[in-house]
Amino acid sequence: xxxxxxxxxDTEVRKIRYAWKILxxxxxxxxxxxxxxxxxxxxxxxxxxxxxxxxxxxLTDLIPKPLTLSNYxxxxxxxxxxxxxxxxxxxxxxxxxxxxxxxxxxAGYPLARMEFPGKKLIMVTMVATxxxxxxxxxxxxxxxxxxxxxxxTYAAVLLPGLVSVFGIFLMRQSFLVIPKDLDDAARIDGAxxxxxxxxxxxxxxxxxxxxxxxxxFVAFWNTFMWPLIVLKNESMYPLTVGLSYMANMFSSxxxxxxxxxxxxxxxxxxxxxxxxxxxxxGIQGIGK
Amino acid sequence: MKKIFKNTLxxxxxxxxxxxxxxxxxxxxxxxxxxxxxxxxxxxxxxxAGLPAPPVFIGLDNxxxxxxxxxxxMALRNSLLYLLIVPVxxxxxxxxxxxxxxxxPGVYFMRTAMYLPVITSIVIVGIAWKWLFVxxxxxxFFLVDKLHLLSEPVGWxxxxxxxxxxxxxxxxxxxxxxxxxxxxSGLQAISPEHLDAAKIDGANHFDIFTKIMIPLIRPTIxxxxxxxxxxxxxVFGEIYxxxxxxxENSTLTMxxxxxxxxxxxxxxxxxxxxxxxxxxxxxIVSYINFKFFREGGLQYY
Numbered sequence: 046x047x048x049x050x051x052x053x054x055d056t057e058v059r060k061i062r063y064a065w066k067i068l069x070x071x072x073x074x075x076x077x078x079x080x081x082x083x084x085x086x087x088x089x090x091x092x093x094x095x096x097x098x099x100x101x102x103x104l105t106d107l108i109p110k111p112l113t114l115s116n117y118x119x120x121x122x123x124x125x126x127x128x129x130x131x132x133x134x135x136x137x138x139x140x141x142x143x144x145x146x147x148x149x150x151x152a153g154y155p156l157a158r159m160e161f162p163g164k165k166l167i168m169v170t171m172v173a174t175x176x177x178x179x180x181x182x183x184x185x186x187x188x189x190x191x192x193x194x195x196x197x198t199y200a201a202v203l204l205p206g207l208v209s210v211f212g213i214f215l216m217r218q219s220f221l222v223i224p225k226d227l228d229d230a231a232r233i234d235g236a237x238x239x240x241x242x243x244x245x246x247x248x249x250x251x252x253x254x255x256x257x258x259x260x261x262f263v264a265f266w267n268t269f270m271w272p273l274i275v276l277k278n279e280s281m282y283p284l285t286v287g288l289s290y291m292a293n294m295f296s297s298x299x300x301x302x303x304x305x306x307x308x309x310x311x312x313x314x315x316x317x318x319x320x321x322x323x324x325x326x327g328i329q330g331i332g333k
Numbered sequence: 334m335k336k337i338f339k340n341t342l343x344x345x346x347x348x349x350x351x352x353x354x355x356x357x358x359x360x361x362x363x364x365x366x367x368x369x370x371x372x373x374x375x376x377x378x379x380x381x382a383g384l385p386a387p388p389v390f391i392g393l394d395n396x397x398x399x400x401x402x403x404x405x406x407m408a409l410r411n412s413l414l415y416l417l418i419v420p421v422x423x424x425x426x427x428x429x430x431x432x433x434x435x436x437x438p439g440v441y442f443m444r445t446a447m448y449l450p451v452i453t454s455i456v457i458v459g460i461a462w463k464w465l466f467v468x469x470x471x472x473x474f475f476l477v478d479k480l481h482l483l484s485e486p487v488g489w490x491x492x493x494x495x496x497x498x499x500x501x502x503x504x505x506x507x508x509x510x511x512x513x514x515x516x517x518s519g520l521q522a523i524s525p526e527h528l529d530a531a532k533i534d535g536a537n538h539f540d541i542f543t544k545i546m547i548p549l550i551r552p553t554i555x556x557x558x559x560x561x562x563x564x565x566x567x568v569f570g571e572i573y574x575x576x577x578x579x580x581e582n583s584t585l586t587m588x589x590x591x592x593x594x595x596x597x598x599x600x601x602x603x604x605x606x607x608x609x610x611x612x613x614x615x616x617i618v619s620y621i622n623f624k625f626f627r628e629g630g631l632q633y634y
């Protein structure tokens with residue numbers, strides 16, 4: 046930050062710079078409070094032991110007195126389904142991520158490195174589907190799932206979300222930048238297309254695969270509307286649906302629900318904190 | 334010839350899983366959704382024999398119904414009102430991105446803090462905000478007891494004049510970080526020479542922001558505006574978790590109404606028709622966006 050220093054003397058400049066700095070950090074503080082308050086409230090509530098969690102006399106009431114971890118233990122006892130919700134979320138995430146990455150990597154390859162009739166049509170169609178709202182497809186997909194006898198199964202939750210056009214284009218992009226000589230050399234050695242994809246190209250697509258894996262994980266972990274529609278039994282609910290169900294059922298015990306919310310955030314937050322670079326790359330990829 | 338055939342076969346084998354799923358769960362529903370919208374089809378209705386009642390062709394009756402349905406107009410109005418968050422969220426995200434586009438202590442932490450809401454499930458977001466919004470909750474405590482800005486507690490989610498705006502605040506809160514990251518990457522692509530040249534010419538911070546940064550990141554702005562318009566029209570989770578469309582349908586939005594008609598009332602034909610109308614409205618909004626940006630609605634010189 047360089048102020049016009051020709052006319053003013055040094056102390057003046059220093060004062061202005063200081064004022065800007067204070068203003069800057071004041072702005073950051075306001076934004077930071079706005080961004081974090083709901084999380085602070087959840088954390089504070091989840092660590093409280095008794096009494097009205099809402100009624101605040103002063104701000105220090107946000108600090109739990111006495112501070113207790115019992116809600117984090119109680120939740121598993123009082124809501125036995127909690128373990129199931131976690132398990133369901135992990136199952137949905139595991140298969141969802143695996144197949145979404147696999148399907149994207151498979152489809153991205155011919156779209157990047159092969160010429161064949163219909164290629165252009167396929168790519169245009171894929172981009173066009175991005176403009177149409179998934180929400181308009183809910184009804185028919187629900188009927189399809191019922192007709193396939195998949196209602197109330199993990200497969201019902203997974204199937205419509207397995208293809209990600211974003212993922213396909215992300216993988217295509219990473220195949221595009223690999224030099225063509227590599228697969229030509231392998232082809233001369235008699236390698237099949239499958240072997241080239243599997244053993245020559247995929248090992249070079251690590252970063253894109255990582256970006257897609259992370260995005261896909263967050264998406265499947267947080268998916269809510271579709272499982273809400275195609276799942277009937279509580280025992281099938283992932284955490285999102287389970288928590289919203291709990292918040293209605295156990296609305297009196299905010300402390301347990303708050304603890305549940307924070308527990309449900311842990312996997313995604315850990316993933317995020319250790320892979321921020323990939324998150325930024327992934328979002329930037331959307332802009333391309 | 335044989336080689337071309339082999340090559341094509343290989344290409345389609347690689348594409349097969351993606352194409353099958355895309356056809357079954359994206360392309361087919363588009364077409365079937367349109368045809369189904371001409372039928373009366375209640376999934377839980379049964380015939381005398383106890384079998385599910387088959388769809389009955391009723392022509393344009395669903396559409397006639399929609400255009401005489403006060404709830405549809407309520408949902409449409411609320412969804413269009415929801416678009417008000419787009420300028421707020423974009424200006425907010427851009428300003429925050431400019432603030433955080435520097436190397437200073439605390440900046441890295443702030444970027445992380447801003448992104449935390451984005452990766453948090455809307456269910457958790459909704460639950461937390463619902464509690465902040467209750468009449469003796471933290472928000473009223475701040476505004477009434479601490480800052481004395483209000484004389485009495487506000488029913489953020491229970492007053493039908495305010496509820497929609499409260500839910501909009503939550504969507505705004507969750508989205509800021511996402512657009513901030515997009516703007517940050519746009520800003521980081523601006524070459525420092527541009528900015529230095531402007532400073533040498535005596536431009537102040539405000540001029541640099543409006544005359545150099547904004548025109549240079551126009552493509553990013555367009556992308557963000559389009560994404561956030563679509564996002565605003567598609568809200569569902571916030572509504573489901575916090576208000577259920579109430580009070581008195583004051584937070585009923587398009588997607589929530591489709592959900593209610595399709596999966597509470599099981600009126601699949603009517604819900605399909607709503608879906609078609611909804612897709613149409615999204616198309617119009619996107620078209621207006623493209624038109625606006627192409628004709629230089631944001632051009633500064």
